[in-house]
Amino acid sequence: MNDLEHLEMRQKVTIMIAVMTSMLFAALNQTIVGTSLPRIVSELGGMEYFNWVFTVFMLASSVTAVLVGKLSDIYGRKVFILTGLGLFMTGSFLCGTATEMIQLIAYRGVQGFGGGMIMSTAFTAVGDLFSPRERGRWQGLMGAVFGLASVLGPTLGGYIVDHFDWHWVFWIFLPFGIVAFILIWRMFPQTARGVKKKIDYIGSLFLVATIVPLLLAFTWAGRDYAWTSSLILGLFIASLAAFVLFILTERRAENPVMPLHLFQNNVFSLSNLINFLVGMGMYGAVMYMPFFIQGVIGTPATQTGFVMMSMTLAMVAASAITGQITTKTGKYKRLALIGLLIMGSGMYLLSTLDIKSTNWMAALYLIVVGLGLGTVFPIFTLTVQNAVSHKYLGVATSATQLFRQMGGTIGVSVMGSIMLTRMQEKMAESMPKGIPAGNHSALADQFQDPQILLSPDKLAQLKSQLPQAVTGIFDQLVLVMRESMGFALSGVFLVGMGLMLFALLLTLLLREIPLRTSNQETSGEEDGQEDDPSSSTKTHAHG
Template sequence: MEHLDPRKKVAIMMAVMSAMLFAALNQTIVGTALPRIIAELGGMEYFSWVFTIYMLTSSITAILVGKLSDIYGRKPFILIGIGIFIVGSFLAGTSSTIIQLIVYRGVQGFGAGMIMSTAFTAVADLFSPRERGKWQGAMSAVFGLASVFGPTLGGYIVDNWDWHWVFWVFLPFGILAISLIAWLFPAQPHREKESVDYFGSIFLVSAMIPLLLAFSWAGTKYAWTSIEILGLFALSVGAFVVFVWIEKKVKSPAVPLHLFSNSIFTISNVIAFIMGMGMFGAIMYMPFFVQGVIGTSATASGFVMMPMTLSMVAASAFGGQIVSRTGKYKALALTGLFVMSFGMLMMSFMGIDTTNRTAVMNMIIVGLGLGLAFPIFTLTVQNAVENRFLGVATSTSQLFRQMGGTIGVSVMGTILAVSMQREIEQALPDAMDAANAMAINAQSPLGREELEKMANPQLLMDPAKLEEIRGSMPPDMAGYFDRFVQILREVLGHALHEVFLVGTGVLLFALLLTFFLKEIPLRTSNQEK
């Protein structure tokens, strides 16, 4: 594919980016809408699972499809992926419970893993590492475009329409993406006499699922030292040991272990994992701060999040051009991670008195760092391996990033839940005073159990419900209710401070590891070793 006519290659990239735009729009539109969806469906304790299940299923398919696409070509898998994603999006919009939403998001994830794995590998098929920088920037611009319009539209829909349209509004883009891929994407001859490592794939999945379940449930549903969590970790370790044994024996392993003997491949994937933890784990909770602590509407929160994305797009395009022209990447990676860490640190200082302007400035800094650093580590992985391993190397990089994001969201969710519980306990006396003052006229002071039911920050995500409660009270009681809501905002703000602070520490560790990343010349042809 590298030697195709340049105009044909551009047309193929347009088709690939249309598929990515469809998947990215459906992913980003959920962020600002989800707090309101949770407020309607209930189940805030399952909030992180809406992201966790998506990342889990997309991680599974990404790693499996990477190897299969090396054997059978990219086209069939990107088409199947778009089809599965369309079905998952439609079903998600029919959800009537949080459990249904989680299941259907899992279906979306299966499709997304296929789309993302094959899309990034297709860029590597079409262009040499030296040329990929600018196209990686273009791919990031697609994510940026989706991140600009998705959250804003998601907030507008839940504020003005039925939230189900969050999942349905972009379905026509899926049909367009399938049509373009089927028409423009060339079929590739598959390798002869190459077997598929089914047993290795099964044990890899068997290692991933209990590991992610353990991180998702630890500290919330079960104690970290409980038999359930320790059992899941033990099951994951056992399956991983069997997986490694199988990979050493088979002729065509799902994940060739010899790739990890390459320090660039290994360090890049570890950094991608850590960045996934810091980025997904902290930024996914930003809408909770904007809506729950500052008190911004879902629609307006989309506009607050937009500048971060625009800065990411600009930095990604700039960084891609620099890499293509100079062939250097390490300095950009270090700069990006430093800037991103600084922005996350500034986010950790935000509190109840933070304005939307301050939040926007902090997110712009995070976006600049993210745009510079994030695309680089896929490029370094692709540049470090032989061309015949492009699919599995790219999907492995995606897997590490997704696994980091999955574990990050789960760990940050645990930190948020534990911190909120502690803060609520500390704020309970003041909250009880305010709540009991509200109940004096009714001669029915609230007990601790009733108050704990009210003291749920989920209430902050539904401004209409807050206004309904406030409007039902006598005018002289409104001040007490406002004090009660203020206490809830402080509780959520303190908890999110800890989430962002942990995210800062994680990103600083990624920055430290980048100093050990070896820089080698970017190849000018896919035929070079």
């Protein structure tokens, strides 16, 4: 598997262009859907299944990524990235042919399986081609690809549904996928370990049974179902039971899908925990800042995208620069600390925004968050890859993606519950007096859903439907709701700041292992000794 490291630089660069084209294709198809989905739902119907378009993709990609990580360590990366591209293109084409919501959800699942394979093998391929010392700049560039997709995708999605048929949202990038497939097929060498090992089917089954109910529970809790509902509690119990069975199975497995001894390596464990916290903070900012820009400041949806773009562009720049610095210096811990400090500071600045804030202030503070996020994003994949033997590269890399994805899912759910709770409490305190008793309850109920502030048309429609007696104070109610949402989101961003400070403290405990200048393994690594924390402490300097 390590033979790729010794390819000529020109061939390595060509392979990386193919890999990044694959990633760009997958990432664009993910980000383009968000802004175009309301139009798609209005044509296909099935509004009650709206969230499943995102949920099924997230579940499929998370499960596939972690399973393919181990399999690619055995059978090589090429077969999985090609299979992933094939599935993703098939899913994208089928999504464009959907005539009802259930079909679209099923085809998004196919996309998710392919996307998980692409993302898992793409980041691992960097580890095959370059030593840990060299990986920094390429990890940074791949982070920049994600950023570029999140800038172009939503803007292009909105443009397509406004000017063309919505089917082209899923079809427009298919030529990119075909080009990426041909490049990978022709340029990426076939690599596989000589010894084929038994696949851990039972462990894989229990791992899936752990992840899926857990992610579903956090996706639905606080939004579709109460946290204490029997469904949510049942999902948590099912996930816990599957996790216990997974641990028991992995201890006995000949070739475990997730080798438990990796977690004895404190660099691996700490890095993944930090990745989890960064995922919570990142998705918290990305998902809830548009609520503030549209709902509290009152910015139209199209301009909101441009304000959010400031964070993405800052992230792209910081990610590329951090990668270059890491490769040049071989150091990463100080960069990680600085990035988390900047990101935490940005979260604090976001918490100070209120109803009088401007789009320029929001954009400036988002730039701070983006700079911190771009600095941190590439580092903790690199620390994991550098801390484990090369034979575990695939499974270790997929673990970092899984922890970040789970952090994002759990973060969005928990922060959403915090936002709703704080908003309802603030509105109960601030509800204006003088509303006729008969209409108070009905009017208050209409204002319980924060989404209403994101739709000026819906607000105008609601105002026109109200009895004449309460239309006079309608604007006052909207003001109360905007102030309440600002108060609620301030709490969300403060939680994000706390998460970044916790991640900062954990990073202080992280040992800075010098970045290896070769993927060639010593005899100790081949025996798996590198993954033992005691031996690692003796052989590496503390950070």
